[in-house]
Amino acid sequence: MCKQLKVGPRDSLQPVLSAILQIPLIAVFEISKQQKNMANAQQAKLSTAFYYLNDNFYCENSPVHQIENELEKTSGCDDDDDDRSATPLYIYSQAQLHRNIQSYKDAIQSAGMSGRMHIFYAVKANPNLHLMELVRKQNCGAVTVSGYELKAALNTGFVPEMILLNGNGKQMWEIRLALKNGCMLNVDSYFDAENIISVARQLQKTARVLIRVNPGLEQSSTPVHSYLSTALKNSKFGIPLHQFDQVLELLRAEHFIQVVGLHCHVGSTIRDAFIYSDVTRILLDIRQKLITQGYAHLKYLDIGGGLGIDYYHGTNQEQSPLSSTGELIQAIASLLPPDVEVIIEPGRSLVANTGILVTKVLGSKKSPDGGKNFVVVDAAMNDLIRPSFYQAYHHVLPVRKSISSEGTYDIVGPICESGDFLAVDRRLAQEPVKGDLMAIMDIGAYGMAMASNYNMRARAAEVLVDGNSWKIIRRRENFESLVRTMTAD
Numbered sequence: 001m002c003k004q005l006k007v008g009p010r011d012s013l014q015p016v017l018s019a020i021l022q023i024p025l026i027a028v029f030e031i032s033k034q035q036k037n038m039a040n041a042q043q044a045k046l047s048t049a050f051y052y053l054n055d056n057f058y059c060e061n062s063p064v065h066q067i068e069n070e071l072e073k074t075s076g077c078d079d080d081d082d083d084r085s086a087t088p089l090y091i092y093s094q095a096q097l098h099r100n101i102q103s104y105k106d107a108i109q110s111a112g113m114s115g116r117m118h119i120f121y122a123v124k125a126n127p128n129l130h131l132m133e134l135v136r137k138q139n140c141g142a143v144t145v146s147g148y149e150l151k152a153a154l155n156t157g158f159v160p161e162m163i164l165l166n167g168n169g170k171q172m173w174e175i176r177l178a179l180k181n182g183c184m185l186n187v188d189s190y191f192d193a194e195n196i197i198s199v200a201r202q203l204q205k206t207a208r209v210l211i212r213v214n215p216g217l218e219q220s221s222t223p224v225h226s227y228l229s230t231a232l233k234n235s236k237f238g239i240p241l242h243q244f245d246q247v248l249e250l251l252r253a254e255h256f257i258q259v260v261g262l263h264c265h266v267g268s269t270i271r272d273a274f275i276y277s278d279v280t281r282i283l284l285d286i287r288q289k290l291i292t293q294g295y296a297h298l299k300y301l302d303i304g305g306g307l308g309i310d311y312y313h314g315t316n317q318e319q320s321p322l323s324s325t326g327e328l329i330q331a332i333a334s335l336l337p338p339d340v341e342v343i344i345e346p347g348r349s350l351v352a353n354t355g356i357l358v359t360k361v362l363g364s365k366k367s368p369d370g371g372k373n374f375v376v377v378d379a380a381m382n383d384l385i386r387p388s389f390y391q392a393y394h395h396v397l398p399v400r401k402s403i404s405s406e407g408t409y410d411i412v413g414p415i416c417e418s419g420d421f422l423a424v425d426r427r428l429a430q431e432p433v434k435g436d437l438m439a440i441m442d443i444g445a446y447g448m449a450m451a452s453n454y455n456m457r458a459r460a461a462e463v464l465v466d467g468n469s470w471k472i473i474r475r476r477e478n479f480e481s482l483v484r485t486m487t488a489d
């Protein structure tokens with residue numbers, strides 16, 4: 001599909017955005033030749049972009065502590081009453097992002113599905129424009145869940161026909177934006193269908209839609225955190241099977257609607273590819289029924305995203321084995337009739353392991369009974385909410401290894417909430433002491449994307465490492481940026 005599609009009209013914000021993307025936020029930093037050679041040799045042995053060399057933690061060829069040091073020097077803040085530190089800080093690896101996309105592409109090719117299976121990046125996982133641009137350059141499409149995500153996808157140059165606007169509560173302006181630009185939309189409910197029809201009529205434009213199916217699964221068949229399940233009987237997403245015919249009737253009668261496919265996303269952090277075979281079978285069944293009712297344009301099956309990653313880095317033997325991208329693609333490919341094309345919507349499995357959150361230890365304290373060793377760091381739930389929100393596990397590593405004793409720690413942030421933690425009862429090989437830097441792993445997905453300004457904390461900067469160099473791809477917020485929208489012009 002990538003080759004067949006013509007690039008459609010761009011949103012008028014394109015020049016503005018291009019200008020933004022080209023802003024030399026700060027100079028690109030380079031590391032020395034000797035460091036580079038050593039790092040190259042070490043990295044060649046490792047499958048991920050993050051590794052230790054001489055007890056220092058690296059992202060690609062750049063020592064993490066060096067990035068933090070440089071950033072601190074160039075923070076530009078010389079006010080003693082303001083935050084001058086570089087941490088918390090998100091650091092991403094460009095090479096890892098490319099590797100993750102390539103692993104999907106290789107799997108698609110091995111399954112003989114090139115041109116019939118399309119990777120639509122789930123922008124919600126990480127909407128940084130620079131990362132989106134990298135993904136787009138790999139000929140991926142985009143799945144978006146808000147008007148602004150859609151604008152970001154259009155403005156970073158995603159082919160409009162390869163953008164899908166999803167969402168259970170789309171507003172009229174969002175539907176209009178999608179339709180004007182020739183993007184596809186998911187129909188999520190009866191009222192959503194009515195709204196899409198109404199906008200399509202106003203614009204006199206055919207809406208190419210996929211129908212999002214809610215197959216009403218049991219929680220036990222999608223063994224993930226309940227907040228991450230999206231196709232259960234009581235989920236708010238998609239059209240339950242018993243309402244399907246009613247919605248179909250509405251769509252069928254409408255001149256400006258073309259149903260081009262079916263969609264189902266069952267949830268996130270899925271470990272076993274068999275779930276995707278089940279979803280494919282369910283959608284193929286429904287497709288078959290629709291074909292017998294005369295639907296001729298059902299080109300796509302969109303089986304959603306949701307493949308998990310190894311957040312535990314091999315340290316949790318109790319977890320069921322994690323299917324690879326190859327197993328996922330194979331699970332679908334083996335079931336497909338030749339006239340069907342598949343859209344997959346990975347977010348996490350493309351970007352999660354591309355990023356770390358670097359944080360500095362502010363100090364430590366013990367609970368009165370000695371049951372808890374709290375390590376207080378400068379990152380918090382506003383920078384990474386997954387542990388507080390879903391009790392999610394993120395691996396924690398020291399940025400510099402040192403000889404010290406093992407211990408069990410709660411790594412907590414400075415936010416005024418008892419639920420503000422990044423890790424609980426975590427066994428660490430070395431005691432974190434004041435001033436130490438720590439890396440919270442796998443925050444590339446749903447890290448910065450879910451960050452907030454709670455407690456009036458400025459959201460952290462994002463840095464992108466590319467081999468020997470790195471650049472800031474999002475500046476850290478400051479007091480002025482926090483209050484800008486509260487003050488009169």
Ligand SMILES: Cc1ncc(COP(=O)(O)O)c(C=O)c1O
Pocket residue numbers: 122124125143166230265267268269304305306307345346347348349445
């Ligand atoms: C419809 C849809 N597609 C794709 C995704 C991406 O999921 P993940 O990042 O786990 O791959 C999500 C995430 O919730 C989603 O809701």
